[in-house]
Amino acid sequence: MPVPAPRPVLLGVSLKMYFGHHQTLNWARRIAELARTHPAVTSGAARLFALPAFPALVPAAGILTPFGVQVGAQDLATEDTGPYTGEVGGPLLREIGCHYAEVGHAERRRLYGEGDTVVAAKTAAALRNGLTPVLCVGERDRGTPEQAARRTVDEAARLLQGLTGTVVLAYEPQWAIGAPEPASADHITAVCDALRGWLDARSERHPDSAVIYGGSAGPGLLTRLAGRADGLFLGRFAHDPANVEAILDEIRTPAAVA
Ligand SMILES: O=C(CO)COP(=O)(O)O
Numbered sequence: 001m002p003v004p005a006p007r008p009v010l011l012g013v014s015l016k017m018y019f020g021h022h023q024t025l026n027w028a029r030r031i032a033e034l035a036r037t038h039p040a041v042t043s044g045a046a047r048l049f050a051l052p053a054f055p056a057l058v059p060a061a062g063i064l065t066p067f068g069v070q071v072g073a074q075d076l077a078t079e080d081t082g083p084y085t086g087e088v089g090g091p092l093l094r095e096i097g098c099h100y101a102e103v104g105h106a107e108r109r110r111l112y113g114e115g116d117t118v119v120a121a122k123t124a125a126a127l128r129n130g131l132t133p134v135l136c137v138g139e140r141d142r143g144t145p146e147q148a149a150r151r152t153v154d155e156a157a158r159l160l161q162g163l164t165g166t167v168v169l170a171y172e173p174q175w176a177i178g179a180p181e182p183a184s185a186d187h188i189t190a191v192c193d194a195l196r197g198w199l200d201a202r203s204e205r206h207p208d209s210a211v212i213y214g215g216s217a218g219p220g221l222l223t224r225l226a227g228r229a230d231g232l233f234l235g236r237f238a239h240d241p242a243n244v245e246a247i248l249d250e251i252r253t254p255a256a257v258a
Pocket residue numbers: 014105172176177178179214215216217233234235236237
């Protein structure tokens with residue numbers, strides 16, 4: 001039997017609400033240039049995606065998607081269309097070229113009161129509109145890796161109950177978001193292994209799905225994780241494109257392996 005090709009490393013960036021419009025587009029141009037030239041991307045060993053603020057989605061997609069960098073929204077409505085002031089629905093996001101929609105981020109849970117019911121409904125909205133949900137899961141308080149793994153798998157199972165489709169599970173321990181350092185490699189790998197096992201047991205329901213880690217992720221972490229996560233979900237440390245380049249440098253390309 002042929003050996004399955006290793007999954008490409010998936011590197012996502014959420015810009016949250018940090019950048020202005022022109023700053024976003026300048027950043028996107030730098031990332032597009034990296035995608036055009038960096039061997040990790042051009043060899044297919046790495047895939048990049050970016051989640052800018054809503055108003056930047058159309059021009060950012062114009063800059064990034066020609067170089068294979070997919071874009072997505074940081075949120076979407078539970079409903080597809082109708083009288084929902086201020087919301088943005090999945091059909092529109094799909095129409096403007098989004099590939100991803102992030103759901104369940106800890107900031108939306110903590111600051112905007114979103115709970116499991118809303119997060120599950122947003123995940124369903126993404127899937128029925130052909131968007132890949134970047135579903136954030138992770139424990140609120142620091143505990144043992146075993147506790148975190150159990151809680152996080154339970155959370156993923158709860159949120160994805162009755163749903164099918166490709167998903168990106170972003171393991172983001174809430175205590176590691178906005179921190180000086182990510183969680184330890186032992187902690188991250190224990191949870192990512194558990195999520196991977198859970199997904200693999202449901203590969204027919206959730207084919208081609210990925211488990212990535214977010215929470216103060218930056219250069220050096222991929223190496224420490226030694227392939228036990230499918231990639232990273234970056235925040236602040238991706239604001240400087242040099243850090244994205246440094247992370248891409250950590251990914252072995254087919255040429256480097258040969
Ligand atoms: O929440 C995150 C990505 O969505 C992580 O953000 P930071 O890397 O800035 O902690």
